[in-house]
Amino acid sequence: MSNPILNWWRSQQFKSALIKGDTRLAVQILQDIQKSGAKFSWLERLFRDKIQVERYSQQYKKEADNLSGKLNEALQRLENLNVEIAYEQQNNLILKRDQEFIKYVYKQFNLIQHDENKLQCTGIVQQIFDDFEAKLVEYLKEEFSKIPEKQLIVKLEDALEDINHLKNGQDPDYRFSLTPHVYFMKYFLENVYCLYLAWFIIYEAGLLPTKINILDIAAGPGTVAYGLALFLQSTSGFFCIPQMHIS
Structure with a gap:
């Protein structure tokens, strides 16, 4: 089987995977097409870009969650510090018991x-x-x-x-x-x-x-x-x- 025919067959399998909603198989076939050196069709390029956007989105979401966690931790520390300062100020306003x-x-x-x-x-x-x-x-x-x-x-x-x-x-x-x-x-x-x-x-x-x-x-x-x-x-x-x- 020649490369053009193999590439055509892979493209057909790719389309079939998309129609069935099998994203995992579609990604695997796309990787095989890329390794073969064949050019992506417009549909394959579109799917590749979609996968990249989703990966970037997950990465950004993970980073955002990480930053959100750090921010919440910083806010909690600040709140604890404010409580300590308020407590210290309150103590300074009250005559300490001897x-x-x-x-x-x-x-x-x-x-x-x-x-x-x-x-x-x-x-x-x-x-x-x-x-x-x-x-x-x-x-x-x-x-x-x-x-x-x-x-x-x-x-x-x-x-x-x-x-x-x-x-x-x-x-x-x-x-x-x-x-x-x-x-x-x-x-x-x-x-x-x-x-x-x-x-x-x-x-x-x-x-x-x-x-x-x-x-x-x-x-x-x-x-x-x-x-x-x-x-x-x-x-x-x-x-x-x-x-x-x-x-």
Whole structure:
């Protein structure tokens, strides 16, 4: 059988394979025709180009999938990095808990956690509260020294009667000049003490911000601010705190 006849026969087999949809056989016959050195017919060239396009398409798809995988991996790393940065920023915004200081407060105040909602406290940080109480006493003595003794007794009795409304769950009228002073003597130190512990509980829970700006206007004698100030004062020697502003 001569080459032209063989080539013609291969072309017929090629067409038959295409008609049957046998792409695999068509590719094999096309390879045989190419090896024989015969020229491709227009149909064979068209099929060859189609196969090449499909191969290129698969290759591009594989590369695209590969790049997509790398992109997703990079995005995941970026997301993890953003989470780490956000976490670090959040930590920087919260005053970090110092276990030695926490143990110190528990020891000084004799704190006992009976259950989730009951905290017993029978101690005090003397070097802080004693000094605070002494300064309050000096202030009261100076204020009382400005009033004649007889008037002072009357004013104190009126103020005491006014402040005793608190025992009945009522607010004092504060219409007497020494009502605030009697409040200082009867309740202020105790309330500051309680507020100190409240700020400590907030700190221990990891909820105390590093940047605190407090403006206390017409809100009593600043009990909340004093409680915070004494709490921050007691951290001296354990850790440094960022600058805070309390007015």
